[in-house]
Amino acid sequence: MSQSEQRRTRQCVSCGINISGISAATFDCPDCGHEISRCANCRKQSNLYECPDCGFTGP
Template structure:
């Protein structure tokens, strides 16, 4: 993986899989604004996520 690909590689905050190139959602944490990425499977199943910066939890 090149350096530019590593910088843009994202992991699902719920399950930890690499979601580069997949249909995924990326959004800012409602509390602190940290960028959060989630895979389509976790979104569909409404799996909980936790912001790694502030601990905010959401479905």
């Protein structure tokens, strides 16, 4: 899968919507390193997220 295809298929771990654009964030889980993506709206509202691999939760 190309990098542009990966960007189109990212889902927010907080609300589940497909995300794209520059306001979305993708980062590694602080505990296990799994890639986590969050939409701009959930980031702005500081919604909690949970890592699907290890269960780590964060704001």
